Amino acid sequence: MVRRVxxxxxxxxxxxxxxxxxxxxxxxxxxxxxxxxxxxTLQQLLLSPTAMHTTRSRAAPPASVPGDTHGGxxxxxxxxxxxxxxxxxxxxxETTLDTRTTLLDALRxxxxxxxAKKGCDHGQCGACTVIANERRITSCLALAASYHGxxxxxxxxxxxxxxLSALQAAFVECDGLQCGYxxxxxxxxxxxxxxxxRAGVPSHVSTDVAxxxxxxSDVEIRxxxxxxxxxxxxxxxxxxxxxxxxxxxxxxx
Numbered sequence: 001m002v003r004r005v006x007x008x009x010x011x012x013x014x015x016x017x018x019x020x021x022x023x024x025x026x027x028x029x030x031x032x033x034x035x036x037x038x039x040x041t042l043q044q045l046l047l048s049p050t051a052m053h054t055t056r057s058r059a060a061p062p063a064s065v066p067g068d069t070h071g072g073x074x075x076x077x078x079x080x081x082x083x084x085x086x087x088x089x090x091x092x093x094e095t096t097l098d099t100r101t102t103l104l105d106a107l108r109x110x111x112x113x114x115x116a117k118k119g120c121d122h123g124q125c126g127a128c129t130v131i132a133n134e135r136r137i138t139s140c141l142a143l144a145a146s147y148h149g150x151x152x153x154x155x156x157x158x159x160x161x162x163x164l165s166a167l168q169a170a171f172v173e174c175d176g177l178q179c180g181y182x183x184x185x186x187x188x189x190x191x192x193x194x195x196x197x198r199a200g201v202p203s204h205v206s207t208d209v210a211x212x213x214x215x216x217s218d219v220e221i222r223x224x225x226x227x228x229x230x231x232x233x234x235x236x237x238x239x240x241x242x243x244x245x246x247x248x249x250x251x252x253x
Contacts, residue, residue, distance in 0.1 A: 082145045088113060089157030099145050103137075104128045106144035107154070115155045115184040119229075126228030129185035129192075130154050136192025138227075155184035158191065167191060167245050174241035178232035186228050190242050193224045197251050215253070216246040 085094045088111060095110045104121075107113045107130070116139055119127035123141040130139045131153040159165035164172070167187050177183045193216075200212030205223045214220070221239050230238060246252045 082148075084144050084148050086111075086144070086147065086150060086152055088152045089154060097144050099143070101144045102140055103130070103132075103142040103144045103147055103152070104139040107139065107152070113154055113156070117181055117185060119182070119185075124227075124229075125182070125185075126189055127182050127185045129189045129228065131188050131192055134192075134195055136189050153188070153191075155187050158187065166248065167241070170241040170244045171238070174237045174244065176234055176237040176241035178230075178234050182228060182230050182232075186225070186230070186238060189225060189228045190245075193221075193242075194246070194249065194251060196224070197246075214251070216243070216251045218243060221246070 080099050081096055082099050083094060084097050084106065085092065086106070087093070088107065093111050095106065097106055097110065101110075104116055104118060107116050108118065116130050117127035118140065119125035121140050123138040126138065128138055128140040129136055131137075132139075132142070132147055132150050155168070159168045165187075167190055171177055171183060171187065176186075197214040197216055197220075200214055202209040202211075202214070203220060203223045205219055206214070216224075218239055221242050222235075225238070225242070243252060
């Protein structure tokens with residue numbers, strides 16, 4: 001639902017000014033002219049009733065900069081862009097990005113790979129988990145430029161609809177998903193967890209941190225997967241799916 005927004009500003013002793021725009025219900029999405037006006041003028045207008053004469057000439061929207069794929073930010077120029085090469089699911093990509101672009105945004109917005117999900121954007125929910133050089137990472141906290149030349153694997157690279165990986169098939173069999181939004185991140189995280197267990201990496205609940213033979217009990221799985229949230233609450237079946245594959249691969253009795 002879209003609601004029209006009318007903002008009226010009248011500093012003490014000053015002229016009344018109106019900002020017209022639109023707002024998406026539940027968000028803060030104004031029309032570009034209103035948004036720019038707010039950022040470039042509003043603060044000065046509130047501080048000084050006479051500032052309108054000096055700020056109006058500076059209220060033109062910033063011009064888009066060649067190579068800027070994220071909205072023509074005035075701070076973005078050739079010094080703030082970089083060519084990044086990524087190998088994603090076995091396919092090589094080269095794209096020019098703002099140096100501040102996260103790996104998650106590069107995958108979704110620039111390369112069109114949508115399985116990595118944008119959830120919290122703070123590294124807390126795990127929906128954006130991918131595998132980078134055989135290690136699981138939260139891609140919303142990783143700068144794409146830092147992963148230049150890296151091999152990235154998302155859930156598409158683990159299997160296909162016609163040929164599911166063992167872990168993907170186990171999630172289906174054990175009903176380890178409901179809405180499915182967190183599932184790609186859950187599966188990538190579980191793959192990374194298996195690699196960590198094979199390498200003897202301990203967890204917070206490991207009884208002997210020096211023991212290289214990690215057994216993925218249900219308690220270990222819950223702890224090691226605690227960074228991946230499921231808002232549908234399918235945790236019991238997620239643990240069962242991962243445990244089934246862990247048993248088949250010798251990581252649990």
